[in-house]
Amino acid sequence: MTLFYYATAVTTAGIAGAAALLDGPARWWCAGSLFLGYLAISAAGGFAIKMNYFCKSVCRGKPGKKRIALTFDDGPDAEATPALLEVLKKHKARATFFCTGEHAHAHEEILRRIVAEGHTLGNHSYRHKWWTNFLAGGPLKTEILRTQQVIKDLSGISPKYYRSPMGLTNPHLGPVLRATGLKLIGWDVRPYDRGTPAKVTVARIAGAARDGSIVLLHDGGASPENLAAAATGVIKHFQALGYSLVSLEELLQDPIL
Numbered sequence: 256m257t258l259f260y261y262a263t264a265v266t267t268a269g270i271a272g273a274a275a276l277l278d279g280p281a282r283w284w285c286a287g288s289l290f291l292g293y294l295a296i297s298a299a300g301g302f303a304i305k306m307n308y309f310c311k312s313v314c315r316g317k318p319g320k321k322r323i324a325l326t327f328d329d330g331p332d333a334e335a336t337p338a339l340l341e342v343l344k345k346h347k348a349r350a351t352f353f354c355t356g357e358h359a360h361a362h363e364e365i366l367r368r369i370v371a372e373g374h375t376l377g378n379h380s381y382r383h384k385w386w387t388n389f390l391a392g393g394p395l396k397t398e399i400l401r402t403q404q405v406i407k408d409l410s411g412i413s414p415k416y417y418r419s420p421m422g423l424t425n426p427h428l429g430p431v432l433r434a435t436g437l438k439l440i441g442w443d444v445r446p447y448d449r450g451t452p453a454k455v456t457v458a459r460i461a462g463a464a465r466d467g468s469i470v471l472l473h474d475g476g477a478s479p480e481n482l483a484a485a486a487t488g489v490i491k492h493f494q495a496l497g498y499s500l501v502s503l504e505e506l507l508q509d510p511i512l
């Protein structure tokens with residue numbers, strides 16, 4: 256059971272109780288307050304994946320082995336992703352790439368290179384539109400399954416992790432993920448790397464990441480030089496402290512496909 260179900264049950268019971276036990280303005284004030292509170296917490300739950308409000312997500316791994324998972328969203332990117340892959344190879348680091356179906360189609364050689372170099376592919380919806388989160392069960396499932404199929408056809412890999420566009424969730428996502436067998440992945444470190452100088456991104460991650468962290472970064476639409484510099488800085492910083500940069504599979508100890 257999710258927080259959404261509990262919130263719905265409590266709000267429904269509260270409003271029914273107010274209607275039965277109260278009269279006049281007190282009834283409307285009480286029922287209205289409960290309903291507005293319900294709307295507010297549901298809106299917050301849709302934006303904050305960490306709340307696990309509409310569905311359960313994984314936002315960090317177990318600590319204990321000095322491991323951090325870097326995740327890169329919105330690619331593959333024609334220039335930024337190859338530049339990043341060079342950095343990862345040079346420093347023997349693994350990462351996870353949450354690709355969109357559209358970009359996988361456009362850059363299938365890069366998609367295959369990601370797999371060939373030992374990294375993990377995740378599903379990040381087909382079109383990555385803001386309105387994805389307003390899709391109901393059927394269309395949302397189609398969006399996700401279409402991406403699964405494209406990635407499978409082009410790379411031979413069926414992703415087992417899903418990250419929703421912008422990390423938004425809705426009441427339909429949980430049932431769709433259960434039906435498709437995908438695990439929802441969030442993050443515990445978000446350096447807001449888009450358009451941010453590499454030095455600043457590195458400092459933000461260095462200050463926030465800890466053993467078991469999942470870091471949200473972007474290769475899609477990134478400057479190749481800036482992304483390579485940020486990845487180099489982060490990897491060097493944590494490797495010097497004895498950490499390994501690992502894929503989500505390794506961090507979450509799932510078997511590799």
Ligand SMILES: [Zn+2]
Binds near residue numbers: 329379383419420421
């Ligand atoms: Zn994204």
